[in-house]
Amino acid sequence: MTTNLSTLTNGLRVVTHEMPHLETVSLGAWVGVGARHDPAPENGIAHFLEHMAFKGTAQRSAQDIAEEIEGVGGDLNAATSLETTAYYARVLKGDEGTALEILADILQNSSFDAEELRREKDVILQEIAASRDCPDDVVYDLAQEAAYPGQPLGRTILGTPETVTAITADGLRSYLDSRYISPSMVLSAAGGVEHGKVVQLAEDLFAGLGCVECGPSNGEKACYRGGVTASARPYEQCHVLIGFEGPAYGKPGYFASQVLSGLLGGGMSSRLFQEAREKRGLCYSVYSSVWGLSDTGVMTVHAATGPELADELLDVLSDEIRRLAEDGPCCAEVQRAKAQLKAGLMMGLESSGARAEQMARQLICHGRLIDKNELIAKVDAVESEDVRQLLETMIRGEPTVAVVGAGARSQDHAQRVSRSFRAAAA
């Protein structure tokens, strides 16, 4: 199994991981722009463009695109996140040329037909409505808004019905021309594939990509604020979330934040699972998660329970966070969280899709590929006191507390929980 990286004449990076024992190939194009780069009046444009890429080019109708990739048994999908947009396919070995050709076409020759644009707005309005019917999405969207108020990171990836409705074909075209340029993009493939063949195909297929940054810069720096947000909804459960600012992905403390999230709420042996679910039976799922962006990061804990138990759940989550910041984790907890992170890395290397994505993200975020052993060494280097200090620093900042669902009375309690962190920090 070998990893190879080449840079095409136009600056596009092509990375492959040859896994000769596999009969399938995962490949895709990752673009280093996402929803946080949306201009405010066009909130949702990165995601809208991702949809419109499937709606036809000069050569292919929307139906042609779908039929061509699915005709060889492949599938093609795309996803927009805060800082990246990805277009990826999985096909049988030997069909990578078909997938690459379609990817190259939809990323360079979209026609943005007016009728298709109008219909796709309706599809996205339904996607927004579906997201509003999903309690998990609602609580994270509200928390993000409270954490980064009035900023790109505080807005949703999908946009609002108003901003989506306002997006035009010209807007999409100019976004594409200025953003989808070769130095910001990575073509990544893993599985039963040969590096030389991918490079050769890509050199031709992606020759039309612009290579000069000609749009606005990548926008405003994030300024985490935090705050309390609550929304009464007709749910059976009440969702509660507590978050703090964490390290950006290149910053010291980033790997400690991953260990912290793991031992706090990453698995069945984690503190929150043991206390909230196993000892108290308060909830079915309770998770901690941490995401790092280029200039900020957030660690959140989230769980849901009956409205009459929401205050107790909020107290349990905040008490556990505080206790961990005071006493620090024991060595066995740190060891377990590290073992899980390292095993997760190994498991990811065995999936062609996960591997293709990992390589592309490393190139976009860090400008280089990071060896497995370097990642493992960084995880191994995290010590108990690093985790404690990181959390202590985190909770000195303003918390983000979100309460959504049945029992809006928890808003007052959310305020108290928020104040209790601020009082301890003062």
Next chain:
Amino acid sequence: MTTNLSTLTNGLRVVTHEMPHLETVSLGAWVGVGARHDPAPENGIAHFLEHMAFKGTAQRSAQDIAEEIEGVGGDLNAATSLETTAYYARVLKGDEGTALEILADILQNSSFDAEELRREKDVILQEIAASRDCPDDVVYDLAQEAAYPGQPLGRTILGTPETVTAITADGLRSYLDSRYISPSMVLSAAGGVEHGKVVQLAEDLFAGLGCVECGPSNGEKACYRGGVTASARPYEQCHVLIGFEGPAYGKPGYFASQVLSGLLGGGMSSRLFQEAREKRGLCYSVYSSVWGLSDTGVMTVHAATGPELADELLDVLSDEIRRLAEDGPCCAEVQRAKAQLKAGLMMGLESSGARAEQMARQLICHGRLIDKNELIAKVDAVESEDVRQLLETMIRGEPTVAVVGAGARSQDHAQRVSRSFRAAAA
């Protein structure tokens, strides 16, 4: 890569797929009982037992179980379906002994501590509430109830708050003793693992399993009925579902039903995606799915839209179904659906977790392992007219129509859609 099957002295089947290029192992125990075997007053007991397996044994507390598996970076999970219950782990190569030991312990020596039982009821009540807050779960649960009214298959896997509250430690113990017996179970492992080692370990570790069927038989045969069901809920969207009885998994027509589901609503090139989303912009997601059980099966199509569009969406779904049953699919559609099924099979073979599950399910459902080439030949044998005839037969039966969410006025329209199928069949 080799597949081996052995039967232990007590009748337990052990199957492995050695994938020597992998650094991880997926393994688990699959039991041939599930929610449809729950006695009515104990609806939810199969799922409750799956939860209680993690709550401690004579040797290990719940916390010990979690810490031991996660201490080696592994994870352990379980899932209850209508006819099977699965307990599975993923660990690094070399740690399969740890995973097997824990699996064997939790499946044979659960202590069903009263205090743990009481708390786990609260956890499951929250799981039920979470499911009631998930529109997709709600529409499928209601459709299942309409399709199999008053029968085990018409009840939910989680049970109701009333039946779950009534479950006792004695009930769980007797369920375990009578159901978790070696002839009904399969131990399956795939990845960086050796068959001989797994067999040797399992021979010792699972020696305590009962091997005589001593409980009630596997319960009543399913009798698909169908019907119309509607529930007004405070959602932004209205979910609509149309279903018909399909073939059981061993029956002729089963592979044709998979091709049918694929070309009707399986991907971007499918009829429903093209008509409902691409041509009309009515919805974000529209799917067809087909599941086969031992004595029945169901094919469903499902989508969600705004309440004012729900009637139109129902008409589009039912018109497309009828049109396909009349004209049949064209050759290219059948070819695409077959290519996707075959590629999906190849992709599944590359994941140790998917492969371990596939082998276990084949042994439980068919009593034998089924070679990839046999599966591919069965898919290849499906012809356009098989698909048309199957669908024509399906829609001569009573449809299941479910409407859930905003716009309960669609109930009348659902009745009309249901009647239109019955009128055409008459």
